Amino acid sequence: MSTVALVGASDFNAAHFAAHWKEGAFDAVIAVDGGFASLAAVDCAPDLAMGDFDSLGYVPEGMSVKAFSPEKDASDMELALEEALARGADAVEVYGALGGRLDHTVANLQLLASFAERGLAVAAVGERERIAFLVGPGELRLPALPSGIVSVFSLTDVSAGVVEEGLKYGLDGVALTNRTSWGLSNEMVDEPARIAVESGTLAVFMPL
Known part of the structure; x- marks a missing residue:
């Protein structure tokens, strides 16, 4: 690579x-x-x-x-x-x-x-942060950290089937749009995290 x-x-x-x-x-x-x-x-x-x-x-x-x-x-x-x-x-x-x-x-x-x-x-x-760009269908895995903010935003009109696991607030197959603050300031909880999307494009903000 x-x-x-x-x-x-x-x-x-x-x-x-x-x-x-x-x-x-x-x-x-x-x-x-x-x-x-x-x-x-x-x-x-x-x-x-x-x-x-x-x-x-x-x-x-x-x-x-x-x-x-x-x-x-x-x-x-x-x-x-x-x-x-x-x-x-x-x-x-x-x-x-x-x-x-x-x-x-x-x-x-x-x-x-x-x-x-x-x-x-x-x-x-x-x-202080790294921004990854996740295109559906796809997933991103984050290493375990004791603390840190993770924010996920849709860069397309709609990003469907969004999953957030291993963070303080979970999401299970929801739709995010680019007209909302939903996705702001989730938290790492000292376990591996997974973010996935079925369709659309996400910007994933994570600790550096």
Whole structure:
């Protein structure tokens, strides 16, 4: 399984990234515009830097670069996700896609859901949480933790057959919509948890 890390310009848990990178968890690391500076801060030289570089303020030199005009229909993150697919990635871990400008965060959540629906295993890593995207029919298993918040939201109009097991509040085959807060702030209870969905796309927020 090939895993690519994309690193954007927003804040993320740099220690989490550095630990996984040093363990060899990523087959490639791609800096997305201002993410180049974030990688430099942890002494990581990416395999590729790409974007319009309006956030970074300059085009990196002495390495592989794909530069784009700021006047384009796709965001830098969307272009980076397409690049990961072109490289044969099965999974993508996205850092620096949450926080900062709210419109960028919403765009990134929509993008990641879209690429999950295309068969890519995608997750976004923030400062304190990880967001996995679960497309039905499918399931996600979480390791036992003594505490922690898990929230599950539908990113499609309806996600049917949603199951939550091993959490404080269980769900058994319910339908979630993208017009409700139902799914917010469930709790880990020190046992393995399972989240499943028959149809639709879920965003699963979990402790990092």
